[in-house]
Each structure stands twice: as structure tokens, then as C-alpha cells.
Amino acid sequence: MLQMGIIGYGYWGPNLVRNFNVAAGSQVSMVCDMNKQSLSKAKKAYPQVRFTSDVNELINDPEVNAVAIATPVFTHHELAKKALLAGKSVFVEKPFTHTVEEAEELIELAEKKKLKIMVDHTFLYTGAVRKIKQLIDDNVLGSIYYFDSVRVNLGLFQHDVNVVWDLAPHDIAIMDYLINDKPQAVVATGSGHFDRGLEDIAYLTFYYPNNIIAHINVNWLSPVKVRTTLIGGQKKMLVWNDLEPDEIIKVYDKGVKVTTTEGKYNLLVNYRSGDMWAPRIQATEALRLIAEEFVHYVEEGGKVVNDGAAGLKVVKMLVASSKSLKNKGEMIYL
Known part of the structure; x- marks a missing residue:
């Protein structure tokens, strides 16, 4: 024990x-x-x-x-x-x-x-994130085009860190877990409104190889609470609404196919609009799972998705985002 x-x-x-x-x-x-x-x-x-x-x-x-x-x-x-x-x-x-x-x-x-070191990136153990990872690994979505996340609400203001260090670690950890590649650069913009020297609204954009782009919006000044992530793929598109009690993930058979015939001016765009389906999500308490995983990790070893190395990657992206924020949206290479 x-x-x-x-x-x-x-x-x-x-x-x-x-x-x-x-x-x-x-x-x-x-x-x-x-x-x-x-x-x-x-x-x-x-x-x-x-x-x-x-x-x-x-x-x-x-x-x-x-x-x-x-x-x-x-x-x-x-x-x-x-x-x-x-x-x-x-x-x-x-x-x-x-x-x-x-x-x-x-x-x-x-x-x-x-x-052993384990970092409490709890969302990686939720049924929703694990299902999304499965869909991506099984190539259901196809090649990923973008990751777009919104995490906003009124408060809770922190006295020691800005909104990026408070809320964005969740989305950066999820992004890093789902996108099987390393971001090349980040651009961050934001502002603070109470003379505390701490941003309460921020927008982070991460640039990946193969034209993958990821955008994260975090905000302590929203009148409503929103926890939504959109992931666009070549084959399917996905919406994850973490506040939705029933259909928390919706997969859409929607997409675009662009072709040219006799040069760039003869552009043919075909829009696909098929069915929507909501996969079954396992109902578990993520923190219970992560606690049990930590016990097994300490006693048996092996690999976990949220070890010290994973935590370090998130910190590197947070530090780069902070540098970009300080320099009014300067592109920082990772």
C-alpha cells in the first residue's frame, strides 16, 4: 500500500x-x-x-x-x-x-x-480525450488540419499567475497528447485589465509541420462558461463540448475537397455534408484513474502519458507563450 x-x-x-x-x-x-x-x-x-x-x-x-x-x-x-x-x-x-x-x-x-515524476494533467485521463485519441489513432478523422480550443469563464482570478499559466496548461497538454508532432513556433497575444501586470485574456496559436495549426483561447472575463474544442480532419470533423451532459463528443462527416483542372483559376470545390454521430464515452472519474496510474507507475514502472518529460514539454510551450505575450505577439520558435 x-x-x-x-x-x-x-x-x-x-x-x-x-x-x-x-x-x-x-x-x-x-x-x-x-x-x-x-x-x-x-x-x-x-x-x-x-x-x-x-x-x-x-x-x-x-x-x-x-x-x-x-x-x-x-x-x-x-x-x-x-x-x-x-x-x-x-x-x-x-x-x-x-x-x-x-x-x-x-x-x-x-x-x-x-x-518517478507524474504531472497532474487530469484531462488526459478523461473518457472524452481518450476517445478522441482513439479516433485519431484509428485514422477516423484522417490527417489533422487544426485544433481549436476555447476555455473561458468569469474568474477565477489568480494572484500569482496570468490566465495562460492558469488555464492553458490543460489545453496545451491535450493538444500535445493528440497531435502526433512537435510544434515549431507559437504566437501569443493578450491583455490584462486591472493594473496587475497579469493577462486575463489570451490567444495562443501554435504552428506545426504539415500545415497543422492549433489555437487556444483562454479568458477570465467571459460572461459564460465555455469548454469547447474543435478538431478538423481530412475525413471527419469533431466537436468536444465538455459541458454537454450527454453527447459530449460529436463527429461530423463533413469536409472539403479542392481540385484544379486547367490551372489555379479553374478551382473546383466540393463540400461534403454527411451524418453526425456521438460515440459512447466511458464515464469514469479521471482523477481516480490518474491516482491509480501513479501508484502503478511508482511500484511497477513502465510508461505514462503525463510523466516529467510530458510536463516539461508543456512548460516549454508556456514559457515561449509568455515571451511572445511580453513582446506583443512575436513569433517564438520552439
Whole structure:
């Protein structure tokens, strides 16, 4: 039984405690948070768990086998490094780290200590994303033309990061998982409206080989909540609406065929408009799956889609996007 120590019991920490406490092969042994009110809530919910406000006490506890970190991104590197040096594998909330150098150091340290790193890109374990991956791998959509994602709502404003570092890690991780190639460049634009020096609206465009383009729109100032991704392929097109209770994914037999006969001025465009179908999506709690995968990864090894290397790729794209934002939409090559 893998004994977990959870650092952070704020917004996401309670979800980690709940899932690691019931996941097959794991049990929460200790929870750490500096907020007394948060610890008081946790004690009422989990009387059998030990609690502390001292991070070092949790990391150095001999009963704790692995550590999950659900704290602000600026603290991830320091906490994960301490845990790895103490001989404990780590599960880190997204984004992995705040800089590329921090991520690379943690990956190197984990390899040296023969420990595991997993980054909490939860959406990769949802039934919807796994179904989309299956459709792409089975060539149902054909060659991919574009990936277009919208993740907007009113808030929640973060005090330490902009909207890109808060919301875009989800979509960048999904994009990286689904598109079987590496982006060549990114252009990012956005703005902030409350004199905080942090963007609350941003638009990211990633350029891939073979004319694949990916666009991500993130926004804390939307009057409505939207979670929609469109993927266009040569054979089929797909719409994923994460807020749709029933038909969360819709696949459309729609497309365009363009041919020329006697030169570029004799352009023939054929539009295909066929049926729509909604594939069955497995109803599971993604965080439960990712918790169980972490246990298996630590104890048995193997490969996972959200290891430290995958987390590093997302951080590289976030850092490049931030540089482009700072320079008013400059194209940054990856």
C-alpha cells in the first residue's frame, strides 16, 4: 500500500486526498497545509489521517512513501526537489514548474534517484480525450488540419499567475497528447485589465509541420462558461463540448475537397455534408484513474502519458507563450 503525503489542502488538494485515499493500492497518510482553517476542515473529513503545517515533517516522515504537491506553481520546484532528495516519488499539480530549468533539474534528479515524476494533467485521463485519441489513432478523422480550443469563464482570478499559466496548461497538454508532432513556433497575444501586470485574456496559436495549426483561447472575463474544442480532419470533423451532459463528443462527416483542372483559376470545390454521430464515452472519474496510474507507475514502472518529460514539454510551450505575450505577439520558435 503506497502511503501518500499531500502538500496543500486549498482548491485542488481536497480532490487529491479524496482520490488517493480510495484509489486501489494507495492511502493518504499525512496532509500538510499552512492554513489552520484548511487543516481544520481536513481533520473533520479525514480523522484517521495525520496533519501538519510543517512541510519538512511530511517529506521526512518515514511512513510517507510518495508526495503529491497541490501548491502554487512557484513552490513546485522546491517542494518536489525536497521530496526527491528524501527518496520519494512526486505527483505534481499542473503546471509542472515555473521555468524550463526547474523542470529539467527535477527530471534529472528523479532519474538519478530512480524515482518517478507524474504531472497532474487530469484531462488526459478523461473518457472524452481518450476517445478522441482513439479516433485519431484509428485514422477516423484522417490527417489533422487544426485544433481549436476555447476555455473561458468569469474568474477565477489568480494572484500569482496570468490566465495562460492558469488555464492553458490543460489545453496545451491535450493538444500535445493528440497531435502526433512537435510544434515549431507559437504566437501569443493578450491583455490584462486591472493594473496587475497579469493577462486575463489570451490567444495562443501554435504552428506545426504539415500545415497543422492549433489555437487556444483562454479568458477570465467571459460572461459564460465555455469548454469547447474543435478538431478538423481530412475525413471527419469533431466537436468536444465538455459541458454537454450527454453527447459530449460529436463527429461530423463533413469536409472539403479542392481540385484544379486547367490551372489555379479553374478551382473546383466540393463540400461534403454527411451524418453526425456521438460515440459512447466511458464515464469514469479521471482523477481516480490518474491516482491509480501513479501508484502503478511508482511500484511497477513502465510508461505514462503525463510523466516529467510530458510536463516539461508543456512548460516549454508556456514559457515561449509568455515571451511572445511580453513582446506583443512575436513569433517564438520552439
